[in-house]
Amino acid sequence: xxxxxxxxxxxxxxxxxxxxxxxxxxxxxxxxxxxxxxxxxxxxxxxxxxxxxxxxxxxxxxxxxxxxxxxxxxxxxxxxxxxxxxxxxxxxxxxxxxxxxxxxxxxxxxxxxxxxxxxxxxxxxxxxxxxxxxxxxxxxxxxxxxxxxxxxxxxxxxxxxxxxxxxxxxxxxxxxxxxxxxxxxxxxxxxxxxxxxxxxx
Numbered sequence: 001x002x003x004x005x006x007x008x009x010x011x012x013x014x015x016x017x018x019x020x021x022x023x024x025x026x027x028x029x030x031x032x033x034x035x036x037x038x039x040x041x042x043x044x045x046x047x048x049x050x051x052x053x054x055x056x057x058x059x060x061x062x063x064x065x066x067x068x069x070x071x072x073x074x075x076x077x078x079x080x081x082x083x084x085x086x087x088x089x090x091x092x093x094x095x096x097x098x099x100x101x102x103x104x105x106x107x108x109x110x111x112x113x114x115x116x117x118x119x120x121x122x123x124x125x126x127x128x129x130x131x132x133x134x135x136x137x138x139x140x141x142x143x144x145x146x147x148x149x150x151x152x153x154x155x156x157x158x159x160x161x162x163x164x165x166x167x168x169x170x171x172x173x174x175x176x177x178x179x180x181x182x183x184x185x186x187x188x189x190x191x192x193x194x195x196x197x198x199x200x201x
Contacts, residue, residue: 002119004112005042005143006132006189008161012148015157016127023073025149029179032147033072042122044080045112045135048089050127054080055098080126086115088131109138116140129161136189137166144170144189150181167192 010016011025018025024032046054057077062068069077085101088108096103104111108131115123125132135141170187177183 002043002116002121002123003142004116004135004140005122005124005145006136006141007124007126007145007147008132009147010149010161011151011153011157013152013154013157014161015153016129016159016161018151018153018156019158020156021151021153022070023076025151025153026070027149027151027182028072029182032178032182035176035178036076040122041083042124043084043086043115043119044124044126045086045088045108045128045131046126047108047128047131048087048092051085051087051089051092051096051098051101053127055096055101058098086111109134109140112140113138129159133165136168137191139191141189143173143186144168145174145184145186148183148185150183167195 008016009024011018054077057069057073058081081099083100085098086104087096087101088104088111090105092103094103112123112135125135132141136144169190169192171190172185172187174186175184
């Protein structure tokens with residue numbers, strides 16, 4: 001049976017990106033990059049918006065405000081291109097042009113439940129905030145990992161990650177600091193029907 005990891009890279013205040021900021025907020029360091037390179041083989045799960053964005057990067061489209069990719073960003077995109085990817089969308093058309101990508105039009109929750117039951121190894125979301133939220137609500141997420149970069153993007157932050165999430169209790173299973181400022185925390189999540197001090201309706 002496969003394990004499912006929801007994996008986010010965020011600012012300290014919970015944004016997935018920020019206008020005018022490079023990838024990794026420009027704050028990645030050698031320890032963090034070395035750790036990224038040591039990650040096990042994984043099948044990535046994503047929705048249409050993340051697919052369009054990341055496949056555009058793979059095709060050479062540079063994020064707004066940048067003239068070219070930094071080497072760290074280029075390496076990250078190259079690794080994603082080589083990895084297996086499952087894309088959930090009713091709007092994208094086959095064949096998908098990004099290498100090693102498979103389109104699934106079925107309900108994402110049911111499809112991921114089947115992938116977990118019938119597969120082995122690690123499944124991981126990348127971006128795809130609504131997909132991650134749906135999988136968490138359905139109780140399919142085994143591991144919930146956040147790498148927080150030491151920056152607050154209150155004025156420029158885009159894509160608030162946790163809006164619309166249920167209440168979730170988190171049991172910490174790992175924590176680590178990279179390069180003196182980047183913080184990794186990993187949890188086993190448990191979706192709550194109601195807060196501890198509330199009575200069910």
